[in-house]
Amino acid sequence: MDGPLSLIPDGGLPDPGAAGPWRVSTRHGELSDPDRARTLPFKLYLPDAPRPGGLILFSHGLGGTREGGALWLRHWASHGFAALAVQHPGSDASVLGAGSPLGLRRALKAAMNPAELARRADDIRYVLGRLGHDPQLPHAGLPIGLAGHSFGAVTVQLLAGERRAGHPATPPDPRLRATLALSPSARQPDAPPGLAQRFAHLRLPFMGLTGSRDDGMGLSDISAANRELPYRHAPAGIDGPDKYLLVFAGGNHLDFAGQASDAEGSLFAIRREPAVFRDNLLAASTAFWQAHLGLDGRARRWLATDLPGRLRPTDRFEFK
Numbered sequence: 001m002d003g004p005l006s007l008i009p010d011g012g013l014p015d016p017g018a019a020g021p022w023r024v025s026t027r028h029g030e031l032s033d034p035d036r037a038r039t040l041p042f043k044l045y046l047p048d049a050p051r052p053g054g055l056i057l058f059s060h061g062l063g064g065t066r067e068g069g070a071l072w073l074r075h076w077a078s079h080g081f082a083a084l085a086v087q088h089p090g091s092d093a094s095v096l097g098a099g100s101p102l103g104l105r106r107a108l109k110a111a112m113n114p115a116e117l118a119r120r121a122d123d124i125r126y127v128l129g130r131l132g133h134d135p136q137l138p139h140a141g142l143p144i145g146l147a148g149h150s151f152g153a154v155t156v157q158l159l160a161g162e163r164r165a166g167h168p169a170t171p172p173d174p175r176l177r178a179t180l181a182l183s184p185s186a187r188q189p190d191a192p193p194g195l196a197q198r199f200a201h202l203r204l205p206f207m208g209l210t211g212s213r214d215d216g217m218g219l220s221d222i223s224a225a226n227r228e229l230p231y232r233h234a235p236a237g238i239d240g241p242d243k244y245l246l247v248f249a250g251g252n253h254l255d256f257a258g259q260a261s262d263a264e265g266s267l268f269a270i271r272r273e274p275a276v277f278r279d280n281l282l283a284a285s286t287a288f289w290q291a292h293l294g295l296d297g298r299a300r301r302w303l304a305t306d307l308p309g310r311l312r313p314t315d316r317f318e319f320k
Contacts, residue, residue: 017283020079061150211251249314
């Protein structure tokens with residue numbers, strides 16, 4: 001990729017947890033899908049690199065907006081990747097309105113349903129289809145990655161090949177090169193078709209990032225252990241490791257949002273200071289994109305050899 005990796009003359013990998021060398025600009029816009037009568041707000045992050053090393057699409061969690069994931073997306077962009085945060089009507093902040101915390105939780109739970117998940121996946125497919133046709137968006141020739149938090153992570157899993165009851169078995173878009181899920185999950189793990197078959201087609205490179213206290217938003221039966229299941233049941237890489245799981249000790253659900261929305265703030269006591277593991281999350285995720293979106297062999301080796309040494313003893317990192 002053009003940019004930061006070429007700045008190290010001895011061939012070593014610069015610290016992916018530190019801010020990259022590229023200045024980042026942002027702009028807001030909207031895409032209109034007339035066939036579905038949906039308007040999709042977005043926020044685009046652009047590095048000032050001659051050519052971005054790839055394009056990362058981001059799907060926010062329940063009650064979020066296009067401002068979600070800002071911490072992660074700006075950092076990835078500083079390392080040369082363009083990033084596009086898509087807002088999903090029907091499961092964004094608009095469903096919350098004003099009300100008591102209990103009423104807001106009920107509104108969130110109502111929005112987390114198979115129909116909304118299908119609409120979210122179609123939102124991302126629509127954006128992919130507009131690349132190269134809409135001047136607001138980056139050009140179509142960039143390698144593409146998907147990332148998301150919580151319900152956005154589930155959206156990513158579906159688009160990456162997860163087979164879920166009630167959803168057609170649709171193969172991933174051939175332009176997708178890598179996927180990253182912040183707070184992934186496998187709700188109803190005992191339901192057909194079973195976890196082994198459910199994640200057997202998750203063949204794209206995949207990184208799951210979660211925490212030992214990432215037990216969700218009190219909406220259903222999600223536990224911190226459940227968030228490890230997509231990784232556990234995904235197939236191992238064929239040409240070396242390309243599936244990764246990083247569990248940060250003490251990490252809670254909103255530590256992985258990248259930027260908690262006002263709606264989330266009205267529901268939860270948000271930790272205002274950065275999580276102690278933030279820099280390691282930035283490092284791991286950036287190296288993942290460099291390795292599997294930018295196809296940089298140094299970053300792939302760094303994940304296996306250098307990353308474990310900078311984690312705390314209570315964190316857990318696995319790959320296969």
